[in-house]
Amino acid sequence: MHPRKTQENIMTQPKTLYAAHAALIESVLTELVAEGVLPAGTSFANVTLEPPRDASHGDLATNAAMVLAKGAGMNPRALAEAITAKLAAQPGIVSADIAGPGFINLRLAPEAWIDELRAIASLGDDYGRSAMGGGRVVNVEYVSANPTGPMHMGHCRGAVVGDALSSLLEFAGHNVTREYYVNDAGAQVDVLARSVHMRYLEALGQSITIPEGLYPGEYLVPVGEALAAEFGDRYAAAPEGDWLILFRTRAVAAMMDMIREDLATLGIVHDLFSSEAELQASGKVDAAEQWLRTHDLVYDGVLEAPKGKAPSEDWEPVQLPLFRSTKFGDDQDRPIKKSNGAWTYFGADLAYHFQKAQTADALVDIWGADHAGTVKRIKAAVAALTSADGAAPKPFEVKLVQMVQLLKGGQPFKMSKRSGNFVTLADVVDMVGKDVVRFTMLTRKPDAQMDFDFDKVVEASKDNPVFYVQYAHARIRSTLRKAADMGITPSDADLDRLGAEELALIARAAQFPREIEAAARAREPHRIAFYLYDLAADLHSYWNLGNDRPEKRFIVEQDAQLTAARLFLATAIGQVIRGGLGVLGVEAVESM
RNA sequence: GACCCCGUAGCUCAGCCGGAUAGAGCACCAGAUUCCUAAUCUGGGGGCCGCGCGUUCGAAUCGCGCCGGGGUCACCA
Numbered sequence A: 001m002h003p004r005k006t007q008e009n010i011m012t013q014p015k016t017l018y019a020a021h022a023a024l025i026e027s028v029l030t031e032l033v034a035e036g037v038l039p040a041g042t043s044f045a046n047v048t049l050e051p052p053r054d055a056s057h058g059d060l061a062t063n064a065a066m067v068l069a070k071g072a073g074m075n076p077r078a079l080a081e082a083i084t085a086k087l088a089a090q091p092g093i094v095s096a097d098i099a100g101p102g103f104i105n106l107r108l109a110p111e112a113w114i115d116e117l118r119a120i121a122s123l124g125d126d127y128g129r130s131a132m133g134g135g136r137v138v139n140v141e142y143v144s145a146n147p148t149g150p151m152h153m154g155h156c157r158g159a160v161v162g163d164a165l166s167s168l169l170e171f172a173g174h175n176v177t178r179e180y181y182v183n184d185a186g187a188q189v190d191v192l193a194r195s196v197h198m199r200y201l202e203a204l205g206q207s208i209t210i211p212e213g214l215y216p217g218e219y220l221v222p223v224g225e226a227l228a229a230e231f232g233d234r235y236a237a238a239p240e241g242d243w244l245i246l247f248r249t250r251a252v253a254a255m256m257d258m259i260r261e262d263l264a265t266l267g268i269v270h271d272l273f274s275s276e277a278e279l280q281a282s283g284k285v286d287a288a289e290q291w292l293r294t295h296d297l298v299y300d301g302v303l304e305a306p307k308g309k310a311p312s313e314d315w316e317p318v319q320l321p322l323f324r325s326t327k328f329g330d331d332q333d334r335p336i337k338k339s340n341g342a343w344t345y346f347g348a349d350l351a352y353h354f355q356k357a358q359t360a361d362a363l364v365d366i367w368g369a370d371h372a373g374t375v376k377r378i379k380a381a382v383a384a385l386t387s388a389d390g391a392a393p394k395p396f397e398v399k400l401v402q403m404v405q406l407l408k409g410g411q412p413f414k415m416s417k418r419s420g421n422f423v424t425l426a427d428v429v430d431m432v433g434k435d436v437v438r439f440t441m442l443t444r445k446p447d448a449q450m451d452f453d454f455d456k457v458v459e460a461s462k463d464n465p466v467f468y469v470q471y472a473h474a475r476i477r478s479t480l481r482k483a484a485d486m487g488i489t490p491s492d493a494d495l496d497r498l499g500a501e502e503l504a505l506i507a508r509a510a511q512f513p514r515e516i517e518a519a520a521r522a523r524e525p526h527r528i529a530f531y532l533y534d535l536a537a538d539l540h541s542y543w544n545l546g547n548d549r550p551e552k553r554f555i556v557e558q559d560a561q562l563t564a565a566r567l568f569l570a571t572a573i574g575q576v577i578r579g580g581l582g583v584l585g586v587e588a589v590e591s592m
Numbered sequence B: 001g002a003c004c005c006c007g008u009a010g011c012u013c014a015g016c017c018g019g020a021u022a023g024a025g026c027a028c029c030a031g032a033u034u035c036c037u038a039a040u041c042u043g044g045g046g047g048c049c050g051c052g053c054g055u056u057c058g059a060a061u062c063g064c065g066c067c068g069g070g071g072u073c074a075c076c077a
Helices: A007-011 A017-034 A064-072 A076-088 A110-126 A153-171 A187-203 A218-231 A240-265 A276-281 A284-294 A345-359 A369-386 A425-432 A434-442 A454-459 A465-485 A500-509 A512-522 A526-548 A560-584
Strands: A060-062 A093-099 A103-108 A137-141 A175-182 A272-275 A298-302 A319-323 A362-368 A396-401 A404-408 A450-453
Touching: A017 A060, A017 A064, A017 A076, A017 A110, A017 A512, A064 A076, A064 A103, A076 A093, A076 A103, A103 A110, A110 A500, A110 A560, A137 A153, A137 A345, A153 A175, A153 A362, A153 A396, A153 A404, A153 A425, A153 A434, A153 A512, A153 A526, A153 A560, A175 A345, A187 A218, A187 A240, A218 A240, A240 A425, A272 A276, A272 A345, A276 A284, A276 A345, A284 A298, A284 A319, A284 A345, A284 A369, A319 A345, A319 A369, A345 A362, A345 A369, A362 A369, A369 A396, A404 A454, A425 A434, A425 A454, A434 A465, A434 A526, A434 A560, A450 A454, A465 A526, A465 A560, A500 A526, A500 A560, A512 A526, A512 A560, A526 A560
Parallel strands: A137 A175, A137 A362, A175 A272, A362 A396, A404 A450
Antiparallel strands: A060 A103, A093 A103, A298 A319
C-alpha cells in the first residue's frame, strides 16, 4: 500500500543541486578552518543556503560569513571575502558577490540548472526523495477515534495531517508505521453495546425509544439486525451480563469496519490497529505499573481536589495509584487506575506507548488540541519507561492539531455522538471530493484553529487551491499529448536553448528536495502544499507568456528542437507536481 | 489560578534554523483569450507584523512581561 524505497537506492542517487552546493560551501569552510582563518571546531550548523527572495540577488545565497564572523573574530564582510575568493573559483559558479551585511550571493552557470533538470528526469518519481531519515523506524499514531460510530468532521484534520506526515516522513527516508489505537476498553464501548442491544430488540419487532445517554445513531441499526438474524431472540430478555461482552465485541468490530471504510474514502490506510482491551489482557499494563512503582514514579496517594473553576460537588478524597507527573511540570499527580480497579485511559496509554517504543526508533502522536493537557504526563511516563535500562529515552513527539470549528451558514454547529447530531466525513467527501478535503486541511499550519463552513466549502469548492495545482499538472499533460499527436516528444538534446524564464522554472522545481527535508524535519506537511501552490503559480505565469509571445509557448510549431527541449522541461515540472501531490495524497489529474 | 495554541493587508492565511525592500488568495480597481485548457495571467491601491522591554551586526521570527481570542484543567476518553 505504501511503497517503500530501499536504502541502497537512495544512497546511489545523485546529489540534487541544493545538496551539492551546500556540500561545496561546507568544504570551502572546512578549508578555511584548516588554514586557520576559522577557529578549529567551528560548527556550521547555522549556515544556510537558500534561494534569495529577490531574484536579482542571484541564484543561491548563504549567510555563512555573518553567522561565523563572530567566532572568527572578523567582521562579516572580511570573512565573506575569504569565502567568495574560494567559491568563485569553483566550476559552475559564475560569480560570488558580497551584499548587504555580508550575504554571499552566487550565480550559477546555466548548465547547473540544466543538470538539475536532467536529474529530475532521470530520478522520476524519486526526485525529492531523501535519505535524511536513514531508514529509522517511526511510528505515527493518528486518528484513533473511539469505535463508537462513523468518522465525523471533527476527526478529519488529524487524520489528513497524520496521513500526509506519514507519507512525508517516508519520502524523507524513514520507515513509517501508521498506527491506529482502538479504545475498545472503556465505558464508552459498554454504552455502545447497550445501544446496539436496543437496535437488536428493534430488529426483533419491538418498538423502542433510545434512552438518554445511549447512542441514538441510525448507523447501529444494521448491527442490531445482524445480531437478531444470528441469535434470534436469545438475548431479548436475558440479563445484561449474558450479552454485554458479545454485543460489545460485535459492535466494535462493526464500527471499526465502518471507520476503515470512511478513512478509505480519504485514501487513508493504517498499517496497524492496536486494541486497548488486548493490551490490558496481555498484562503489559500491570508490568508497566510495577516498573514505575519500583522507581517511585507510581505511589498510592490521595487525589487532590480538582483545581480551577469547577468547585467540587460530590468530590471526596480517594486513595489511588498515582503517577508522579508533578515531577515533570504537571500541576497534579495523575491516577493510573480508577477506584473500581479498572485502568484509567492514561494508565493503559503509557503501557501502550511503551509497547510501541519496542519496535520503533521514534514515536509521533497526532492529537486533537482538546487533549493538550495530558501531553506532559504521557511524555514523562514514556520517557521514564523507555529509559528503564539506562538508555536514552525514546524520541516521542506529540503533535497537536488545533480544533476545527464547524459552521453551517456561518453558525457554529456542535456535534455529538450521543445526540446523534454530527456531519460525517463520508458525507463531506461525497460532496466536495477527497482532494478538496485533504488540501483544505493541509493549507494551514496545524497549530492554528480553523473554521470549516460546509456551505462555504461546498459553494467555493471550485475555487479551492487544489484545483490551481491540479490544473497546472493537467495543462502540462495536455500539452504533452498534443505535441505527441504532432509527432514531437520531449528530448534533452537541445536543452541549451532554454532561456532565463525556463531556468527560473527549473530553479523553483529544484527547491523541492529541500522543502521535503525541511517539512519532514519540522513535521509540517502543510509546507509542501504551499510549495506546490508556488510552483503551480510559476507554471501558470510562464504559460501565459505565450499569450502575447507565441515564441515562448511550450509548443513552437516551426521549431521542433526547441519544442522538444521545452517539453522536456514541462515533463519535469509535471513530475515534481506529481511527486508533491503524491506526498499529500492528492490526485495529479490528466485533464480538467 | 495554571498549562497549551493563536494574534501579520478589509477578510482567510503563508513566512523555514533570526537575514536583504514582510508575501499569497479572496474582495476592490484597470487590463489580457481569432493563441499549447482563461479553473489562467499582468498591473494597481491596501501593513504600529496585538503592545512594551530585552538579546545582537540584524527580530514578524528568539526570551520575559502585559493585552485580546480559543482550548484544557475527571477516577471521562
